[in-house]
Amino acid sequence: MTCATTAFLLLAASVAAADKPTNHLAGETSPYLLQHSHNPVDWYPWGDEAFAKAKKEGKLVFLSIGYSSCHWCHVMERESFENQDVADLFNRDFVCIKVDREERPDIDNVYITSLTAMRRPGGWPLSLFLTADGKPIYGGTYFPPDDREKDGSTFPGLKTLIKAVKKLHDEKPKEFQQQADDVAGRTTDLLAGLARGVGLVTLDRDLVAGTVDALKEQFDHTYGGFGSAERNFRGPKFPMPPALLLLQHEAGRNRRGGVTPPLPDEMVQITLDHMARGGIYDHLGGGFHRYSTERTWTTPHFEKMLYDNAQLLEVYASAYESAKNPAYQRVLRQTLAFVEREMTDPNGGFYSALDADADGEEGRFYVWTDKEINAALADKDDAALFKKVYGADGEPNFESKRILVLPMTLADRAKELKTTEDQLETRLAPLRQKLFDVRAKRPRPFLDTKILTAWNGEMIAGAATAGQALDDKKPIETAARAADFLLSHMRTKDGRLLRTYGAAPGQKAAARLKGYLDDYAYLVHGLLCLHDATGDKRWLDEAKSLTDVMIQVHGDKDAGGFFYTANDAEKLFARAKDQYDGAQPSGNSVAARNLVRLWVKTGEEKYAKEAERTFKALAVALKSNPASLPALADALALYLDAKEKKTPHKP
Numbered sequence: 001m002t003c004a005t006t007a008f009l010l011l012a013a014s015v016a017a018a019d020k021p022t023n024h025l026a027g028e029t030s031p032y033l034l035q036h037s038h039n040p041v042d043w044y045p046w047g048d049e050a051f052a053k054a055k056k057e058g059k060l061v062f063l064s065i066g067y068s069s070c071h072w073c074h075v076m077e078r079e080s081f082e083n084q085d086v087a088d089l090f091n092r093d094f095v096c097i098k099v100d101r102e103e104r105p106d107i108d109n110v111y112i113t114s115l116t117a118m119r120r121p122g123g124w125p126l127s128l129f130l131t132a133d134g135k136p137i138y139g140g141t142y143f144p145p146d147d148r149e150k151d152g153s154t155f156p157g158l159k160t161l162i163k164a165v166k167k168l169h170d171e172k173p174k175e176f177q178q179q180a181d182d183v184a185g186r187t188t189d190l191l192a193g194l195a196r197g198v199g200l201v202t203l204d205r206d207l208v209a210g211t212v213d214a215l216k217e218q219f220d221h222t223y224g225g226f227g228s229a230e231r232n233f234r235g236p237k238f239p240m241p242p243a244l245l246l247l248q249h250e251a252g253r254n255r256r257g258g259v260t261p262p263l264p265d266e267m268v269q270i271t272l273d274h275m276a277r278g279g280i281y282d283h284l285g286g287g288f289h290r291y292s293t294e295r296t297w298t299t300p301h302f303e304k305m306l307y308d309n310a311q312l313l314e315v316y317a318s319a320y321e322s323a324k325n326p327a328y329q330r331v332l333r334q335t336l337a338f339v340e341r342e343m344t345d346p347n348g349g350f351y352s353a354l355d356a357d358a359d360g361e362e363g364r365f366y367v368w369t370d371k372e373i374n375a376a377l378a379d380k381d382d383a384a385l386f387k388k389v390y391g392a393d394g395e396p397n398f399e400s401k402r403i404l405v406l407p408m409t410l411a412d413r414a415k416e417l418k419t420t421e422d423q424l425e426t427r428l429a430p431l432r433q434k435l436f437d438v439r440a441k442r443p444r445p446f447l448d449t450k451i452l453t454a455w456n457g458e459m460i461a462g463a464a465t466a467g468q469a470l471d472d473k474k475p476i477e478t479a480a481r482a483a484d485f486l487l488s489h490m491r492t493k494d495g496r497l498l499r500t501y502g503a504a505p506g507q508k509a510a511a512r513l514k515g516y517l518d519d520y521a522y523l524v525h526g527l528l529c530l531h532d533a534t535g536d537k538r539w540l541d542e543a544k545s546l547t548d549v550m551i552q553v554h555g556d557k558d559a560g561g562f563f564y565t566a567n568d569a570e571k572l573f574a575r576a577k578d579q580y581d582g583a584q585p586s587g588n589s590v591a592a593r594n595l596v597r598l599w600v601k602t603g604e605e606k607y608a609k610e611a612e613r614t615f616k617a618l619a620v621a622l623k624s625n626p627a628s629l630p631a632l633a634d635a636l637a638l639y640l641d642a643k644e645k646k647t648p649h650k651p
Contacts, residue, residue: 024049029502029512030100031448032068036077040087043098046107054095054132060169061134062090062162065099065108065126068448069290069303069353071362072142073125078360080145080158089162094129101126102352102452103500105516106565109576110187115139117186127158129165134573135180136187138165188574193621201619203612205640211626211633212250212264215243218627219262223296224271226627235294236301239275241311242581242589242631244268248318249634253641265322272319276331279403282366283390284436285342286334288312290356298397298405302356302363303445306343306455307584309335313462317469326421327409332466336475339459342447344478348485349451349501350459359443367401368392368435376438377431386431389413389424451501453490453519456482458584460526464533476533483530486523487542490515495549496566497523517564517578517587520550524594531601540601547598550591551610560613561588579621585631588614593635600642611639 024044025037036043043064044050054061064081066073080086090096101108101124108126114136115122121141128139138161146157156164169176201207218226220233226240227233244267251265262270275281278297280289287309289300313335320328343351358365373392377383387393391405408416414424460479467475490498490511497515527543530536553566556577564576564587578587595611598604615636622629622636 025098027504029500029504029509030068030103030450031446031502032066032073032100032102033098034505035068035446036081036098039077039081040084040091041081041096042087042091043096046097046099046104050095050097051132051134057095059093059095059132060137060165061130061132062094062096063099063111063126063128063130063136064096065101065111065128066124067100067102067353068446069305069355070124071301071303071356072123074355074357074360076125076127076142080143083145086145086158086162089159093162093166095132100450102448103450103513105518106569106572106576109564109578110191110572110574111136111139113190113574113576114183114187117183117190129161131177131180135184137176137180137183184573191574191576191579193579201616201623203615203619203636203640205637207619207622207626208250208633208637208640210623211246211630213260214627215247215267215630216260216262219267220295221262221270224267224274225292225297227295233295235292235299237292237295237297238583239271239280239288239291239308239312239315240583240630241308241315242585242634243627244271244315245311245318246630246634246637248315248322249637252322253637268315268319269323272316272328273409276316276327277406277409279397279405281331282338283404283406284432284439286331286336286338287342288335299403300363302366304338304354306339306350306352306452307458309339309343310455310458310462311584313459313466317462317466321469326425327411329470330425332470336463336466336478339463340478343459345449345451345485347489348478348481349489350456350482352448352450352452352455354447355445358445363398363403365439365442365445367398367403369401372438373402373435376435382431385427386435389428449502451490453486453497453499453515454522456486457519457522457524457526460486460523461529464526464529468533476530479526479530480534483523483527483539483542495545496553497546497549514566514569516566517550517554517562517591518584520546520554521562521587521590521594524550525590528594528597528601543594544598544602547591547594547607555610556617559617561617562591562614577617579618580625580628581631582628586629588618589629589631589635592618592632593638596635596639596642608639608642611635615639 020038022037023039023042025033028034028045033045099107111128112122112126120139123141125142127141127143128136130136143161144157145159147160148155148157215226220227225237226243227237247264247268274297280292280297280300287304290303290305290308291301293299293301313332316328316331320332345351356362373387374383377386391407392402396402410424411421414421417424460482463475463479467473490501497519498511499513499515499519501509501511503509524543524546527539531539554562556563561577564578580586581589592611592614595607599607599611618632622632626633
């Protein structure tokens with residue numbers, strides 16, 4: 001999609017909505033919040049105004065947290081937030097607050113932890129009933145508007161919950177407040193858990209080996225990736241780049257993870273091969289979808305996130321440097337092209353996400369019928385070859401339609417067809433282009449155009465690393481341009497980072513919201529990768545400067561490590577320390593690795609000391625739940641290498 005097309009679509013959407021009444025979200029910059037600005041629910045953004053209104057009018061708060069590419073967020077909007085009956089109940093008895101979790105991950109982190117404190121499952125949309133001072137009383141994820149029967153049980157809908165929570169508040173106010181205080185207390189305890197036991201665990205290679213062993217236990221030997229063998233690795237299955245990077249680096253150290261197979265490099269290869277062949281990868285447009293809904297990587301959840309593609313560029317770049325596999329090279333070049341074509345702002349920054357839905361239907365933009373393939377490829381031989389190579393010659397794999405996959409590698413298919421891999425790819429490229437051109441005319445998924453510092457830092461790292469692996473200057477130049485944009489537009493005069501960049505309707509784009517730990521950590525990671533790729537000292541100097549600010553405003557002076565929010569940030573009822581690696585590595589894990597890299601690059605001992613304090617603060621968590629902190633284990637391995645003056649892979 002061109003920048004002009006993007007601008008036109010956003011303008012068209014704003015014009016179409018112009019005649020609808022607006023709520024209090026109309027002046028926001030988040031595309032997700034603007035999607036809800038015409039709901040009959042009288043949404044407020046998070047802030048003093050909403051909570052002051054709740055206190056003044058004696059009302060409770062309903063908090064809804066989501067993001068623009070969330071399928072079930074859209075479902076809940078259509079069913080409930082555009083439902084006048086539901087809106088009337090909310091508007092009468094509640095102050096309703098809508099939060100974009102990508103803009104305000106601090107709010108999301110605290111309140112999703114509160115669901116754990118309630119022993120409720122978490123996810124998005126995140127739906128919570130709060131007191132007027134922000135303490136949670138009850139919550140969940142997706143709720144339908146009306147009660148639903150399933151397996152002989154009745155699941156309450158929003159209308160029932162609204163009335164029940166209001167009744168409890170009115171009839172038993174002391175019990176209501178006590179329950180809210182209890183949930184808030186348990187949430188605070190969960191978020192503070194990492195501070196306990198600091199210094200009780202020895203920082204040694206056993207912690208790293210334990211993490212590799214834990215990943216082995218979760219590894220799917222058939223299709224790669226990680227999950228539960230007891231559940232037969234049923235989905236969802238996520239790519240887990242932090243785990244793959246640890247395994248790559250351990251293989252590079254020639255410590256083969258013990259004698260028990262699978263070895264680290266085998267785990268990486270099996271996973272990357274199957275992901276590159278599966279439906280989680282977009283074989284026409286490049287780039288990876290969010291995750292697979294099942295074991296084989298065939299059926300994805302179709303949104304495309306900047307941070308997934310950024311991290312996977314790093315993983316595939318490292319794999320390509322080691323193996324020179326042509327399939328990995330194709331993934332790198334096609335994913336870089338996707339990011340440049342569809343995710344890059346004219347000023348150089350990167351957009352956040354592409355939705356899973358198009359015209360309200362999940363995956364519609366990406367799947368095919370036989371008739372559509374035949375029409376795009378008029379030549380019967382071309383159509384037959386394409387269908388054979390991309391698994392479209394058998395039964396449909398997505399309801400009555402087809403997700404394109406590679407049932408076997410192009411190298412193996414070339415042998416079967418008695419040709420070479422290069423010759424087969426030369427023949428397939430124009431066929432893919434024909435289908436790509438047809439697909440480009442379909443209704444497109446919504447593009448979230450906000451620019452987030454943290455995710456941009458990840459893409460700077462991914463593009464710089466990929467360019468280095470491919471010996472291609474263009475991705476490195478793209479990374480440098482993005483870094484220049486962030487440093488000039490998303491940093492205050494006193495050196496503090498800002499979180500997000502975007503424009504409210506009719507206004508000029510600007511940066512806003514104080515940066516979080518991951519904004520500093522991920523951007524520094526990107527700058528250090530740029531320094532690796534270019535040798536330009538400017539990037540190292542900028543990385544040092546931002547790290548020094550991070551230590552000052554996020555550092556835990558008592559226990560070590562870093563708080564997610566700055567010392568002068570808005571105070572929520574609990575304060576989080578970014579704990580575990582998930583789809584993205586935790587800010588503490590990345591910060592620790594950055595500190596070690598800065599120590600190695602500059603020789604300044606202050607960075608080594610801060611790194612060691614961070615490892616000690618998190619060592620209990622790493623020992624007790626190693627598979628949840630692979631990026632921290634990777635950083636610790638680098639730290640131990642540096643102490644022994646061994647650096648077998650790039651710092």
